[in-house]
Amino acid sequence: MTLHLYNTLSRQKERFAPLNPPHVLMYNCGPTVYSEAHIGNFRAFLFADLLRRWIENSGHTVTQVMNITDVGHMREEDEEDAGEDRMEIAARRENLDPWKIAEKYTDLFFRDLDALGIRRAHHYPRATEHIAQMIAMIEKLLQEGHAYEVGGQVYFSVESFPDYGRLSGNTPEDLLAGARVEVGEDKADPRDFFLWKKDPAHVMQWDSPWGRGFPGWHIECSAMSAEHLDKSIDIHTGGEDNIFPHHECEIAQSESANDGTPFVKYWLHTRFLQVEGGKMSKTLGNLYTVNELEQKGYSPLAVRLLLLRGHYRQLLNFTFDGLDEAAATVDRLQHFAADVSEIAGDTPSPEQGPDWAEAAWNKFVEGMDDDLNVSVALDGLFTLVRESNRHDLSSEEAARVTAILRHMDGILGILQETPDVQLEEDIQALLDEREAARGAQNWERADAIREELASKGIEVLDGKGGGRWRRMRPSL
Numbered sequence: 001m002t003l004h005l006y007n008t009l010s011r012q013k014e015r016f017a018p019l020n021p022p023h024v025l026m027y028n029c030g031p032t033v034y035s036e037a038h039i040g041n042f043r044a045f046l047f048a049d050l051l052r053r054w055i056e057n058s059g060h061t062v063t064q065v066m067n068i069t070d071v072g073h074m075r076e077e078d079e080e081d082a083g084e085d086r087m088e089i090a091a092r093r094e095n096l097d098p099w100k101i102a103e104k105y106t107d108l109f110f111r112d113l114d115a116l117g118i119r120r121a122h123h124y125p126r127a128t129e130h131i132a133q134m135i136a137m138i139e140k141l142l143q144e145g146h147a148y149e150v151g152g153q154v155y156f157s158v159e160s161f162p163d164y165g166r167l168s169g170n171t172p173e174d175l176l177a178g179a180r181v182e183v184g185e186d187k188a189d190p191r192d193f194f195l196w197k198k199d200p201a202h203v204m205q206w207d208s209p210w211g212r213g214f215p216g217w218h219i220e221c222s223a224m225s226a227e228h229l230d231k232s233i234d235i236h237t238g239g240e241d242n243i244f245p246h247h248e249c250e251i252a253q254s255e256s257a258n259d260g261t262p263f264v265k266y267w268l269h270t271r272f273l274q275v276e277g278g279k280m281s282k283t284l285g286n287l288y289t290v291n292e293l294e295q296k297g298y299s300p301l302a303v304r305l306l307l308l309r310g311h312y313r314q315l316l317n318f319t320f321d322g323l324d325e326a327a328a329t330v331d332r333l334q335h336f337a338a339d340v341s342e343i344a345g346d347t348p349s350p351e352q353g354p355d356w357a358e359a360a361w362n363k364f365v366e367g368m369d370d371d372l373n374v375s376v377a378l379d380g381l382f383t384l385v386r387e388s389n390r391h392d393l394s395s396e397e398a399a400r401v402t403a404i405l406r407h408m409d410g411i412l413g414i415l416q417e418t419p420d421v422q423l424e425e426d427i428q429a430l431l432d433e434r435e436a437a438r439g440a441q442n443w444e445r446a447d448a449i450r451e452e453l454a455s456k457g458i459e460v461l462d463g464k465g466g467g468r469w470r471r472m473r474p475s476l
Contacts, residue, residue: 002015002016002058002369003015003016003054003055003058003368003369003371004369004370004371005266005268005371005372006268006313006371007264007266007267007268008243008267008268008269009166009167009267010263013371014266016055016266018060018234019232019233019234022059022060022061022354023060023061023062024055024061024062024063024234024235025059025062025063025230025233025234025235026048026051026052026055026062026065026229026233026234026235026236026237027063027064027065027066027067027221027225027229027233027235027236027237027264028044028045028048028064028065028066028067028121028236028237028238029044029067029221029236029237029238029242029246029247030045030066030067030068030069030124031045031068031069031087031105031106031109032069032070032103033068033069033070033087033101033102033104033106033109033464034086034087034089034090034101034102034105035105036105036108036109036112036176036289036291037105037108037109037112037289037290038280038287038288038289038429039273039288039289039290039293039303039307039318040272040273040280040287042112042116042118042238042290042307043239043273043307043312043316044237044238044239045066045113045116045118046116046118046307046308047237047268047270047308047312047372048064048066048237049117049118049119050308050372050374050411050412051237051268052064052119053119053139053395053410053411053413054368054372054411057368057410057411061121063229064121064122064126065121065122065123065124065125065224065228065229065324066121066123066124066125067124067125067126067127067220067221067224068102068106068109068124068125068126068127069127069217070087070098070099070102070106070126070127070128071085071087071098071102071128071204071215071218071220081082081468082327085098085157085202085204085214086205087101087102087204088202088203090105091203094443097203098203098204099128099204102126102128105125111291112289112290112291112300115290115294115300116290116300116304117300117301117307117414117416118221123228125228127215127220127224127225128204129223130223130224130227131206131215133223133224133226133227133324134215134219134220134223135196135208135209135215135251136223136345136376137219137222137223137226137257138154138195138196138208138215138219139209141156141195141253141256141257142154144256144257145157145160145187146160146161146252146253146256146257147195147464148188149210150186150187151159151186151198151199152198152210152212152213152310153185153186153194153196153197153210153213153261154194154195154196154210155187155188155192155193155194155195156192156193156194156195156218156249156252156253156256157188157189157192158175158189158191158192158193158252159188159189160256161193161252161255161256163251163252163255164248164251164252165248166251167243167244167248167251167267168244168245168247168248169245170244170248172191175191176190176191191244192214193218193249194218195215195218195219195253196208196210196213196214196215196216196217196219197213197214197215197216197386198211198212198213199213199214200212202214217246218245218246218249218253219253220252221246222250222253222254222257222263222302225250225254226254226258226362230475231254231258231261231263232258232261232262232264232265232395233262233263233264233265234261234265234266235264235265235266235267235268236250236263236266236267236268237265237267237268237269237270237374238269238270239269239270239272240269240270240271240272241249241272242269243267243269244344247267250263251263251264257409266467268311268312270312270313271312271313271314271315271316272315272316273307273315273316273317273318274315274316274317274318275288275317275318275319276317276318276319276320277317277319281453288318290303291327293323297332298323298326298327299327299330301330301414301416302323302326302329302330303326304413304414305321305326305329305330305414306318306322306323306326308374308396308412308414309326309374309375309378310374310375311372311373311375312372312374313371313375319417326462330415332385332412333381333385333414333415334387334415335461336405337402337405337409337415338385340388340393340398340401340402340405341398343393343395343398344395344399344401344402346394347395347396347398347399348397348399349396349399349400349402349403350396350400352400353397353400353401353404354387354391354397354400355395356383356387356391357384357387357388357400357401357404359383360380360383360384360387360404361380361384361404361407361408362380363376363377363379363380363383364377364380364381364408365377366375366380366426367379367380367381368411374412377408377411377412378412380408381405381408381412382410383442384401384404384405388401390395390458418430427453427456427458430449430453431450431453431460431469433445433449434446434449434450434453434460437449438462453469
């Protein structure tokens with residue numbers, strides 16, 4: 001089976017065929033750094049990570065770009081402070097200038113990105129560092145008759161791009177019915193959108209051929225994608241809320257500025273994350289961050305598993321019961337991996353293992369190739385575990401199971417231990433003393449130290465190669 005992906009543009013699954021194999025160009029809509037990213041945001045970022053890992057596993061090379069939006073992302077009409085830049089709202093809230101806000105929350109974004117085991121993209125372009133590219137693209141749109149300027153503000157002319165609405169399925173009638181013209185706007189058509197905005201009160205401003213101002217949100221991604229990838233790319237991802245208007249506008253701008261060259265071949269969108277069956281909302285206090293869940297005692301690996309295990313095109317319901325289950329699953333898988341690796345020892349993995357092990361791997365591949373169906377892939381993983389536990393593994397079989405497990409986890413990323421774990425000196429001293437007691441067959445002392453370690457939140461598990469430890473997750 002080969003990889004098939006659901007393309008939002010065609011509304012069907014398509015066989016994945018890169019524009020210039022084996023190289024794949026992928027752009028992911030990244031964070032708007034006006035606040036700490038929550039787990040709903042990270043569902044989309046984790047999907048991008050999973051997609052890249054599987055495409056690379058399939059023999060392709062990927063150049064991945066994820067933008068950092070640090071200016072121009074306006075509040076929507078149905079939100080409080082509608083029409084205001086999110087960065088400036090945050091700046092007032094925290095009594096910092098917008099650049100400091102961007103720096104603060106970009107750092108926190110990368111902290112959580114690393115905690116979740118998300119591989120770094122090749123480029124993280126920031127909107128404020130690409131103003132020149134945006135201005136150049138806007139000038140091209142003006143020259144080609146796809147944009148117009150009114151009083152220092154530049155709008156894209158939706159009428160000039162007949163395919164506008166094809167991604168979202170919106171008809172011209174739908175767009176007109178939902179369009180709204182703000183007081184003071186001089187749009188030729190209510191559907192038109194900002195490319196360059198003039199606002200003397202706005203703190204973040206730049207010089208342009210049309211006077212001081214700042215870019216519209218949509219033009220940012222079009223300019224940065226062209227700058228770091230190409231005019232035409234293979235994959236563009238984002239949350240379902242990006243489909244309209246953001247991605248619809250990106251298509252219109254990019255293709256109009258590039259003489260009709262198709263902008264993106266495959267559009268992939270992640271569904272929303274719900275919390276305890278309801279909408280995520282700041283007012284409800286359920287916009288959980290990775291750090292908040294860590295403070296509650298949950299490993300980021302458990303969060304990663306929970307956010308990955310539902311299909312990306314289906315609503316996923318976050319619950320603490322589900323997170324408890326994910327944490328327990330990660331623990332069991334880590335212990336299974338350690339036990340099987342111990343049986344294998346230094347035995348090299350054969351190219352072919354038991355039929356049941358190969359069948360489990362094939363099930364994993366089947367799920368991943370079917371539009372990244374992680375539920376089916378996990379069934380393959382759990383089958384590998386169950387069948388391994390049913391058999392008395394030889395070292396060769398254990399070596400093959402270990403190799404398959406590592407291959408699976410190279411995609412899922414849920415078993416890696418936290419790097420460079422530092423133990424407190426007193427804990428390390430107790431572990432060393434316990435190993436010495438076991439070596440001297442002083443089982444009474446070894447058991448006493450085990451109990452003492454448990455009281456300090458450290459669980460010890462003994463095996464043929466000696467004792468290994470893990471931190472216990474506090475009960476909630």
